[in-house]
Amino acid sequence: MNNIYKKLVTCLESVKKSIDFQPETALILGSGLGDYADGIRIVQTIDYAQIEGFPTSTVAGHKGRFVFGYVKEVPVVIMQGRVHYYEGYPMTDVVLPTRLMGMLGARKLILTNAAGTTNPDYKPGDFMLIKDHIVSGVPSPLIGENIDELGARFPDMSEVYSGRMRSIIRKTAEEMGVTLREGVYMQLTGPNYETPAEVRMCRLLGGDAVGMSTACEAMAARHMGMEICGISCITNLAAGMSQEPLDHKEVQETADRVGKQFKELITEVICRI
Ligand code: HPA
Numbered sequence: 487m488n489n490i491y492k493k494l495v496t497c498l499e500s501v502k503k504s505i506d507f508q509p510e511t512a513l514i515l516g517s518g519l520g521d522y523a524d525g526i527r528i529v530q531t532i533d534y535a536q537i538e539g540f541p542t543s544t545v546a547g548h549k550g551r552f553v554f555g556y557v558k559e560v561p562v563v564i565m566q567g568r569v570h571y572y573e574g575y576p577m578t579d580v581v582l583p584t585r586l587m588g589m590l591g592a593r594k595l596i597l598t599n600a601a602g603t604t605n606p607d608y609k610p611g612d613f614m615l616i617k618d619h620i621v622s623g624v625p626s627p628l629i630g631e632n633i634d635e636l637g638a639r640f641p642d643m644s645e646v647y648s649g650r651m652r653s654i655i656r657k658t659a660e661e662m663g664v665t666l667r668e669g670v671y672m673q674l675t676g677p678n679y680e681t682p683a684e685v686r687m688c689r690l691l692g693g694d695a696v697g698m699s700t701a702c703e704a705m706a707a708r709h710m711g712m713e714i715c716g717i718s719c720i721t722n723l724a725a726g727m728s729q730e731p732l733d734h735k736e737v738q739e740t741a742d743r744v745g746k747q748f749k750e751l752i753t754e755v756i757c758r759i
Pocket residue numbers: 600601602603679680696697698721722723724725732737
């Protein structure tokens with residue numbers, strides 16, 4: 487058996503020892519958005535540190551645990567705190583929790599993140615439905631021996647973010663009176679924020695938002711056939727788009743400011759997709 491798959495199976499068995507729960511939808515919470523999980527009907531939580539072989543997250547503002555429970559009637563598994571490539575983990579570890587949620591039975595995945603905007607029409611506090619993504623400097627999580635148990639060697643990525651889910655989310659936001667942009671997310675490695683020249687590169691390449699996560703998880707989830715959608719919380723103008731230097735505090739503050747609306751949107755989205 488492939489070593490990466492072996493590690494996944496070890497983690498899966500470790501989780502299954504503590505909980506017998508079949509999630510339908512998986513949700514990954516981005517920076518500053520983590521407290522959504524505290525408000526659901528929680529059945530059980532499992533700290534990442536309790537799971538044998540699991541990469542544990544170090545970034546401030548991220549709790550590291552799975553939350554199992556219900557959003558209205560929908561059984562969900564939520565990652566409260568994700569693993570980032572910039573923490574130094576191999577990319578296969580970064581996507582391990584995503585794959586694990588898929589192996590636990592979740593067929594749908596909602597990705598969220600905090601992102602800077604490279605689009606002059608967007609402003610901090612906006613939400614952006616991810617239409618597609620671009621990566622720069624970020625290796626594919628599928629590099630290495632293919633895990634045949636999960637998916638094909640050369641998986642199609644022509645519709646990573648489900649058109650079906652996107653049209654439901656668009657309609658949901660409209661009914662709720664939530665302004666929702668739709669654009670391309672660009673993942674760079676971080677942990678440093680981009681230079682103004684890199685932000686211009688993102689814009690030139692067609693990126694509307696830039697961040698340090700999500701696309702890698704989407705690739706891994708798509709490889710295993712999950713249906714995916716993604717929503718970015720635009721927390722700041724990307725470097726060089728304003729006179730101000732970037733500060734992680736601003737990211738947290740904006741995420742806090744729009745947190746209530748974000749939670750309401752996510753709840754509706756979970757129920758309708
Ligand atoms: N760049 C990269 N990642 C981010 C940003 C940004 O401007 N804001 C929040 N996450």
